Amino acid sequence: MNEFELIRRLTHDLPRHPRVVVGVGDDCAVLDLGLPDRWVLFKTDAVVEGVHFDAGALPEQIGHKALARCLSDVAAMGGEASSALITLGLPTAFDVARIEGVYRGLNALAARHGVAIVGGETTTNPDRLLLSVCLLGSVEKTRCVTRSGAQPGDALFVSGVLGGSLRGRHLCFEPRLAEARWLTGHFAVHAMIDLSDGLAGDLRHLLESSRVGAELLAAAIPISREAKRAARERPDAKSALSAALTDGEDFELLFSVSSRDAVPLLDAWRERFPDLGLACIGKILAERGVRLRDERGVRPLEAHGYIHFA
Amino acid sequence: MNEFELIRRLTHDLPRHPRVVVGVGDDCAVLDLGLPDRWVLFKTDAVVEGVHFDAGALPEQIGHKALARCLSDVAAMGGEASSALITLGLPTAFDVARIEGVYRGLNALAARHGVAIVGGETTTNPDRLLLSVCLLGSVEKTRCVTRSGAQPGDALFVSGVLGGSLRGRHLCFEPRLAEARWLTGHFAVHAMIDLSDGLAGDLRHLLESSRVGAELLAAAIPISREAKRAARERPDAKSALSAALTDGEDFELLFSVSSRDAVPLLDAWRERFPDLGLACIGKILAERGVRLRDERGVRPLEAHGYIHFA
Known part of the structure; x- marks a missing residue:
């Protein structure tokens, strides 16, 4: 259990x-x-x-x-x-x-x-x-933003970079209080969660609470230098993308806004927080489950981030 | 430390x-x-x-x-x-x-x-x-009642019985929420603390916060059956009175009220809570420290309840 x-x-x-x-x-x-x-x-x-x-x-x-x-x-x-x-x-x-x-x-x-x-x-x-x-x-x-307000068609965003946090970042990360306050002060954030269990796991918590699904764009997921280095050092271990999906302890914000807010949000964020990345990593779908789109097509993402290759 | x-x-x-x-x-x-x-x-x-x-x-x-x-x-x-x-x-x-x-x-x-x-x-x-x-x-x-309002001349009260709690009472005690609400609704409670470290220790916390002292009347301290039984079974171990002063985990209320409220409080308590004892165990003094009065006179009580015999 x-x-x-x-x-x-x-x-x-x-x-x-x-x-x-x-x-x-x-x-x-x-x-x-x-x-x-x-x-x-x-x-x-x-x-x-x-x-x-x-x-x-x-x-x-x-x-x-x-x-x-x-x-x-x-x-x-x-x-x-x-x-x-x-x-x-x-x-x-x-x-x-x-x-x-x-x-x-x-x-x-x-x-x-x-x-x-x-x-x-x-x-x-x-x-x-x-x-x-x-x-x-x-x-x-x-x-107040909960996990349960994501709507089909929403754009999905994540702050910062993901993966490899246990190499040190997890002990000195800065919680995204100022960023979240700015977000809710300027945009209608539909649903939000902080990433502690890894993008694949926490996205699923948000989707289940909202009773929706999502499609992630593999190329848009922001991978940390540590995760890339770990993948280079140990090619037999998980890929950098897998690390970004599953390593956990990132403590970044994952949230959804209406798709019409996506471009204005990216522009305003870059001006307000020039040193912290914000990535649009996918969209909310009515159909449940998580799918991953890359250059080879669209495939289901398994529960804990395992990428199912058909 | x-x-x-x-x-x-x-x-x-x-x-x-x-x-x-x-x-x-x-x-x-x-x-x-x-x-x-x-x-x-x-x-x-x-x-x-x-x-x-x-x-x-x-x-x-x-x-x-x-x-x-x-x-x-x-x-x-x-x-x-x-x-x-x-x-x-x-x-x-x-x-x-x-x-x-x-x-x-x-x-x-x-x-x-x-x-x-x-x-x-x-x-x-x-x-x-x-x-x-x-x-x-x-x-x-x-x-709202804190530990810091006890005044010289106040009467000092304790609910229930003390000592021997680790023989079983500490796992099933009922917190005195109803009693405390009734108290503050009907009387001006000057200072209050719950007994977790033992009467001798917690009384000292209350007195230090209030910058006062107290005199306890040994014969008035309500000793539990368990503490009396333990003292009978092991006469070489601590006395029943020492157990009531120092055993801890009693989770009873210790509080002070103006001396003129003492008798009306005892009368009203007996009517309202006939199954739970309330004992007036001493009085607040301007002089710091804790003294214990018994049939042999008045002696200082050491910090953790040890009774100093001159």
Whole structure:
């Protein structure tokens, strides 16, 4: 049983509450706490030593990554982050200087995005360091973007470059809060998700929530230098395109807008964010599933990004 | 370096934000998100296998305890709980039926207190089960109670019975939400904390926040049957009174009110909650420190509940 099946099994019959605008199954929970114009965003995420970072990661990077993952989810809803609680699971023997470094990484990123660290707790997790972040944010009701609004005909966009993140980028990526705020302030974003599981997997989450399908243009997918280098160094391993589809931990924004907004969006983005790429990588279709178009034609993309060659 | 010293070191220079009414150092963070009459309460807490429960605990009890700990903190602020996120740290080999049992425990308690479980995540924590809960609640600005309002002359009260919780009560205690709401609705509660570290330790947290001291009346401290039984069974171990002062995990309410409210409060409590004890265990003093009065006189109580015999 994989993570998604387990979550489905645990959460399929949770009772509904009127204050819950969006519950399980989007980047953040969305709550109506009674504010006239805004909804509250609520998110938690954990990083575990040996799973999300290894013993060689700098302490500052561990703190940075833990908070940045949650911020990336707030970005994907079009929101702003507000306050965070930090849970430290400390191994039996821990180095105070290392934990202070973790907090320096947390604090620096929090300060850049106006996030107040308002508490947390320490607990023993005897075998390994664990860092869990709980984040509150908010978003104007008119600007909240979920995974479920993609419409047939929409153009599909992704920010930045994909693949090879585990070679280092995953420890120092900058969550796309400013970009997402600009997007929802200037364009009608129909659906959005942040890329943590890889384009192939997260696109499928967005499509399933929206009950649509998509066609990807292989040549348009922005592949990172690291993914290209990895493919050159190990020609027997996965191709650079496969890496961009499946490596995960990119923490870029994947979103759809009406096709008539596509060119104005690309032009405005290049002016506003000249140092960050934005690629139109395909289109939303009414027919379910994901197809990949390249110079040899159109083929189905398997669930986890495996490219099926007929 | 103990937990409290580490937290102090990590959080002493956190920047202040105008939306933070109460930050690090109380039972919950208190946030002003712009609601006219209410503040938002924000709390996280984790339980770890082998630390907060052992392998023999029923799965339902694990889920119950994880959420109940957070609810107890919301109670201590005089608040109501609203929404929760659940983080499951799953060991490499885990039993789906056990995790479903954990969720049954969570869901049953959440339903009783009107808490919406709005999401969460699963991660790998290879060596042991970890369950972290993040809770949102709220409280009327006029009814929010912190640790810092105790005043010299106040009467000090504790609900329930203390000591011996690890013999079983810690896995099935009911958080005192209804009692705390009733208290703040009918009396001016000056300061309140929930008892997780033991009366001696948590009283000291309340007193330090309030910059006051206290005198406890030994004969008035309500000692649980389990603590008395443990003291009978092992006369060489700690006394029943010591257990009530230091065992921890009681999750009862400790609070102070003006001395003129003491008798009306006891009378009204007995009528409203006939099945739950309320004991006046001492008084707040201007002089710092904790003193214990018994038939032999008044002596200082050491930091962690050790009773200093001159």
